[in-house]
Amino acid sequence: MKKAHITNLIIILFMYVFAYVLNIILKSYDINIFFTVNLENYVKLIIALVSYLVLLVPTVIYSAVVIFNKFIAHKRKVKLHLSRYLLIITSLIISYLFLLFDVAYYFYFGSIILLYIIYFVSLYVQDHFFIQKQQSPTVKVNQEVVEKFLELLGGKDNVININYEQSRLRVEFKDVKKLKLDELKNLGAKGAFVAGNKLQAVIGSNASELENAINAYLSRLN
Numbered sequence: 001m002k003k004a005h006i007t008n009l010i011i012i013l014f015m016y017v018f019a020y021v022l023n024i025i026l027k028s029y030d031i032n033i034f035f036t037v038n039l040e041n042y043v044k045l046i047i048a049l050v051s052y053l054v055l056l057v058p059t060v061i062y063s064a065v066v067i068f069n070k071f072i073a074h075k076r077k078v079k080l081h082l083s084r085y086l087l088i089i090t091s092l093i094i095s096y097l098f099l100l101f102d103v104a105y106y107f108y109f110g111s112i113i114l115l116y117i118i119y120f121v122s123l124y125v126q127d128h129f130f131i132q133k134q135q136s137p138t139v140k141v142n143q144e145v146v147e148k149f150l151e152l153l154g155g156k157d158n159v160i161n162i163n164y165e166q167s168r169l170r171v172e173f174k175d176v177k178k179l180k181l182d183e184l185k186n187l188g189a190k191g192a193f194v195a196g197n198k199l200q201a202v203i204g205s206n207a208s209e210l211e212n213a214i215n216a217y218l219s220r221l222n
Helices: 002-028 041-071 080-100 105-135 143-152 181-187 207-221
Strands: 159-165 168-173 191-195 198-202
Touching: 002 041, 002 080, 002 105, 041 080, 041 105, 080 105, 143 181, 143 207, 159 207, 168 207, 181 191
Parallel strands: none
Antiparallel strands: 159 168, 168 198, 191 198
16 A cells, blocks of 8 residues: 555656756756747736646545555555546646746645645545544444344355454355355445455454354354
């Protein structure tokens, strides 16, 4: 996950620096890649700012959301590469506009710092609400729920071990084909995903209560 974040941040910086350095090199050879824009300076600045806020800022937030959903919320269908392509394109467009309108260099590079701040604030906000959502209990713990939960796990004979970590119930099982993940969600689990022969189900703040109830029930059966 850290590698994915670093890649996004490098993309932003690289596109800005690439456009800036390329412009300097081309100017040294008297090559101008910009057309003449006869506008007042304040109009140019407004256009650059609006483009920055409308194009690049949402793309940066989207990139942070995609990585969060992929690695934290475990939504496997998110399109990480698409977010990267959008980040490259919008970064180039905005850097070109800034250079075209001759925006001051301190504003040019200062906008990168602002993007980084927006990126990490976006991650913080997502993490904050995700933790809150996970910690709120959604599964009522009683005998009926325990029995149903075991049934959806493939029965007591399919369960090797059950424990919990924070808001998640962790189950080690024998046969993945016996699991009924969709029905687990219908029972109240906020999310459920499998890696190998291990299941993680997001239960909420009463994950420990459910784990104790299931293990107590299994002990009585044995």
